[in-house]
Amino acid sequence: MLNAEQTVGATLAGIRRQTYQILDIVVVDDGSMD
Secondary structure, eight states, X not given: XXXXXXXXXXXXXXXXXXXXXXXXXXXXXXXXXX
16 A cells, blocks of 8 residues: 555555454555655
């Protein structure tokens, strides 16, 4: 999700709504411009 500030919140919310319960969510700031 390079330079996707507008969609990162919705993307993470979609992941959290999944029914599969064994999840590790890793979010990394790699210096993108947003």
